[in-house]
Amino acid sequence: MFGGERLKNVNLAGMNLHYLNYSLEYFLDSMVKYEMPNIELWGGFPHLYSEDISLSDAARIRKEIESRCLNLVCYTPEQLMYVNNIAAKEPEIQKRSMDYYLKNIEITAELGTNLMLMTSGWGYYHEPIVEAWSRSREALAILAHKAEKSGVTLLLEPLQPFESNLITNVQTLKRMLQEINMDSLKGMMDIVAMAVAGDTVKDYFEALGAGLLHIHVIDGTPSGHLAVGDGNLPIDQYLKEIDDFQYHGYLSMELAASNYYPEPDKAFLRSLENIRKMLY
Amino acid sequence: MNKVHRSQLAGMNEHFRRYSLDFFLDSMVKLGIENIELWAASPHLYIEDVTYSEVGRIRKEIERRQLQLICVTPEQCIYPVNIAAREPNVRERSIHYFLKSIEVTSELGANMLQMVPGKGYFDESVEEAWKRSRESLETIAKKAESLDITVVLEALELKESNLITNVSELKRMLNEVGSSHLQAVIDTCPMAAAGETFADCFRELGKDLRHIHFVDSSHLAPGDGTLPLSQYLEEISRHNYNGYLTLEIVSSRYISDPVKPLENALLCLGVSV
Numbered sequence: 001m002f003g004g005e006r007l008k009n010v011n012l013a014g015m016n017l018h019y020l021n022y023s024l025e026y027f028l029d030s031m032v033k034y035e036m037p038n039i040e041l042w043g044g045f046p047h048l049y050s051e052d053i054s055l056s057d058a059a060r061i062r063k064e065i066e067s068r069c070l071n072l073v074c075y076t077p078e079q080l081m082y083v084n085n086i087a088a089k090e091p092e093i094q095k096r097s098m099d100y101y102l103k104n105i106e107i108t109a110e111l112g113t114n115l116m117l118m119t120s121g122w123g124y125y126h127e128p129i130v131e132a133w134s135r136s137r138e139a140l141a142i143l144a145h146k147a148e149k150s151g152v153t154l155l156l157e158p159l160q161p162f163e164s165n166l167i168t169n170v171q172t173l174k175r176m177l178q179e180i181n182m183d184s185l186k187g188m189m190d191i192v193a194m195a196v197a198g199d200t201v202k203d204y205f206e207a208l209g210a211g212l213l214h215i216h217v218i219d220g221t222p223s224g225h226l227a228v229g230d231g232n233l234p235i236d237q238y239l240k241e242i243d244d245f246q247y248h249g250y251l252s253m254e255l256a257a258s259n260y261y262p263e264p265d266k267a268f269l270r271s272l273e274n275i276r277k278m279l280y
Numbered sequence: 281m282n283k284v285h286r287s288q289l290a291g292m293n294e295h296f297r298r299y300s301l302d303f304f305l306d307s308m309v310k311l312g313i314e315n316i317e318l319w320a321a322s323p324h325l326y327i328e329d330v331t332y333s334e335v336g337r338i339r340k341e342i343e344r345r346q347l348q349l350i351c352v353t354p355e356q357c358i359y360p361v362n363i364a365a366r367e368p369n370v371r372e373r374s375i376h377y378f379l380k381s382i383e384v385t386s387e388l389g390a391n392m393l394q395m396v397p398g399k400g401y402f403d404e405s406v407e408e409a410w411k412r413s414r415e416s417l418e419t420i421a422k423k424a425e426s427l428d429i430t431v432v433l434e435a436l437e438l439k440e441s442n443l444i445t446n447v448s449e450l451k452r453m454l455n456e457v458g459s460s461h462l463q464a465v466i467d468t469c470p471m472a473a474a475g476e477t478f479a480d481c482f483r484e485l486g487k488d489l490r491h492i493h494f495v496d497s498s499h500l501a502p503g504d505g506t507l508p509l510s511q512y513l514e515e516i517s518r519h520n521y522n523g524y525l526t527l528e529i530v531s532s533r534y535i536s537d538p539v540k541p542l543e544n545a546l547l548c549l550g551v552s553v
Contacts (some may be wrong), residue, residue, distance in 0.1 A: 021402040021442070045360030046401075052360070052370060081358040083322035083329070092329055093322060117419065125298045125536065162535040165298075223532070261439040 004153040009242045009279055013038035014268060015163050016047055017225075018260040021178050024048070024061065028068050030265050031197045032099045034272065038071045040252040041106060041111065044078035047083040050104050052170075058110040064280070066112075069166065074155065074214055076117040080163055086139035087121030087132040087166060092137070097121070101143050109150045115214060118143065118154040120176065121163035125269030129165050136166050148184040155188040155214050159224060160196050169197035188214040190254070195222040195233055198214045201241035217251040217275065227271035251275075284513065289294035290315035290350050290526040293324055301325070301338065307347050307539050311546065315348045317526040318388070320381065321355035321444060327381050335387045341514060342388070350524050351432070352385040353394040354378070357440060363416035363536060364398030364409045364443060374398070378420045386427045392491065393431050394465055399441035403409065406442050413443055414456050421459035428519040432465035432491045437473045446474035447484045454488060467493035467528070472507055478515035492516070494525035497538060501529045501541035503548030 024047040031039055041061075043050055047155040048061060065072050077100070078084075086101065088094045098147050101118070108116040119153030122141065124134020138154070147154050156177065158167050167173050187208040194204065200271040204212055217239075218224075228235050242251075253271050260267035289391025291313040294445055301324040308316055320327055342349050356376065361374040363365060378395060385393045396414070417433070423433045433453065435444045444450050450464055466481045466489060494512070496505030501507075516525075521525040527545055534541045546552070 021399065021439075023401050023403060026401075026403045046362065046367070046370065052367075052373075063514065082360065083326050085323070088323065090323060093326075096329070122298060124303075126300070126303055162298075162532040190545075251484045258397055258439045 003145060003171045006253070007239060007241045007279055009276055011034065011249070011251050011279075012036065012272070012275065013040045013122040013250045015040045015042055015076075015252050015254050017042040017044065018255040019264045020044065020046070021261045022264065023100050025064065025266075025268070027063055028070065028273045030256045031070055031253055032068050032110070034265075034269060036272070037069075038073045038250060040074040040250070040254070041065075041072055041075055042076050042078065043107065044081065045127065048107075050077060050100060050107055054104060054105075055110050062111050063089065064205075072096070072111055072113045074115040074117060075104070075108045075111055075113050077101065077107070079117075079119045080159075084091065085121040086143075087123055089124070089132070089135070094139070099137060100140065102146055102171065105143065105146050105150050105152050108152045114152055116147065116152050116154055118156050119159055120167040120187075120201035122159075122163055122166055125165055130209060133166055137176060137179055139174040140176065140185060144145065144180060144185040145202070152184065155211065156185060157188050157190055157216075158193045158197065160193055168193070170194070170199045170203045177208075177211070187212045188212065188216070190218070191233065191235070191238060192216075192218050192220040192223060195220060197212065199247070205245040205247075212249075214246065214249050214252050215247070216254045218254050225254055227255055227260070228253070228276070229265075229274035239278050284525065287313065287314055288380060289313060289549070290317045290408050290524045291549065292319055292353075292526055292528050294319040294533070295529050295541070296322070298408070298535050299302065299538060302341065305341055305347060307326075308347055309345050311332045311539070311542055313542070314352045314403065315524055316342070316349040317353055317394075318349055318390075319353050319355065319530070321359070325384070327354050327377055327384060327537050330384065332387060335384055336337035339388050349388055349390040351392040351394055351526065352388060354381045356396055357436075362398040363420070364400055364413035366401065366404075366409070371416065375419055376415050376547055379423050382420070382427055382429050383424050385429050391429055392472070393429055394434060395431050396434050396436055397441060397443040399443055400538070402442055410443055414453065416513075417453070417457050417541070418459070419461065421457055421462045424461040425459065429461065430490060431462050434465045434467055434493070435464060435470045435474070437470045445470065447471070447476055447481050451484045463488045463490040466491060468507055468509075468512060469494055469499055470499065472497065478512055478519070479551045482519040484514070491523050492525050493519070493528040495528050499530035500528065501534070501545040501548075503544055504541065541548070
């Protein structure tokens with residue numbers, strides 16, 4: 001992806017989740033203003049809610065991105081806030097969730113990117129997870145086939161224990177990737193999910209190798225989706241380790257704390273300035 | 281702290297989101313909580329998908345445990361609904377969501393529905409969004425009148441909405457809509473964020489203060505945060521409030537073990553478990 005050997009500012013990507021009280025155009029203009037060339041697009045309300053939009057709306061959004069010379073590195077349909085669980089026991093929730101992600105794979109292709117973020121869903125916490133795990137696996141396999149046909153690669157991201165009881169660490173991530181074993185389903189690392197699970201950067205690169213295609217760089221305590229510098233995670237050290245593994249993909253700043261919603265630019269700039277000091 | 285009587289309290293299912301509705305209802309019985317406010321969201325009760333036979337089944341599950349349903353609160357802060365939306369299709373979809381919510385509330389045998397005003401884009405003027413919110417509320421209040429359901433409107437914190445963030449704006453909206461079936465719910469979190477107390481709220485709203493969400497800072501369980509809950513209880517008791525106090529606890533820290541924070545809250549409020 002990059003000619004240089006070390007992680008650089010050009011590996012960074014901005015993200016729109018914490019801009020949800022502002023219009024999509026406001027977010028895109030902010031990225032231009034703050035000279036952020038790459039974006040990971042969060043597909044959520046009111047910027048891009050897949051149930052409300054047609055593929056021609058997606059094409060219009062693509063034009064908005066391209067006319068600003070921004071580079072879309074990944075599309076991330078919202079996975080946790082809405083009625084959405086590919087591992088659901090209830091057939092109607094399962095069906096709704098599958099329809100949601102199948103449409104979002106088409107939107108990914110329409111937006112002109114080839115990476116879409118994906119998570120495992122969850123089972124009821126008072127029930128054994130075996131059945132929820134197999135429902136998740138079957139659903140992910142169907143989605144990976146659809147992705148393959150659409151020229152899209154799904155990036156499977158571990159969640160935190162308050163979000164899911166299925167894929168919450170590098171071990172369960174690797175297990176699911178192996179059970180499905182398709183080129184259109186790869187792994188990614190979220191710094192906070194990694195820290196919360198007690199995993200290390202080394203664990204991720206050893207487990208996934210060249211299949212680690214994407215990283216979310218956010219701060220936490222250890223949980224949270226904070227601007228770099230607002231939490232207490234050793235981001236500087238993580239970045240050095242990531243660099244040592246010769247990772248050349250993108251680092252998205254997935255800020256999501258509701259405190260940032262009224263003034264999203266401020267949190268973005270703070271995160272950007274802090275992380276730029278750590279890169280080369 | 282002023283003691284709270286068990287019959288004034290209501291439990292709520294929002295932080296039981298990774299457990300089934302039956303698990304929540306059984307937990308209320310075990311904790312001796314007599315009243316519930318139902319957070320209507322997946323996987324418990326998703327308004328857009330729910331059928332009337334499912335609503336009937338849920339009503340039976342509540343009634344056979346002798347729980348009293350005091351209010352229905354459809355998810356509307358994280359779901360993609362906004363009655364003040366600029367986009368006509370989104371606004372129409374959102375109004376329908378609440379019109380159906382009123383019917384579901386009636387079918388469940390409850391008489392109160394909770395709503396928030398929606399929001400406008402923060403990079404636009406609020407006047408147009410306010411007007412859209414008011415017109416949506418007028419439509420929804422008419423439907424509520426026809427089924428004798430009272431809609432209680434809640435202020436939000438600025439991070440959630442730019443329309444109603446304090447009690448005077450809340451009162452202004454009630455006045456502008458002017459419906460006998462639109463009243464107010466006060467939530468301790470936005471109230472504190474606005475720098476207000478219950479004395480302010482009762483003075484502004486009087487009898488229109490119909491319902492209370494009683495939680496600690498950041499929607500933590502009473503006792504886990506920093507709000508002056510003891511002072512709040514004194515203010516409430518001075519104003520002859522006859523409604524309920526709902527423990528609308530939401531923090532992600534409670535998701536794995538949702539019962540424990542309620543046990544602690546009951547102890548904190550002087551209600552024996």
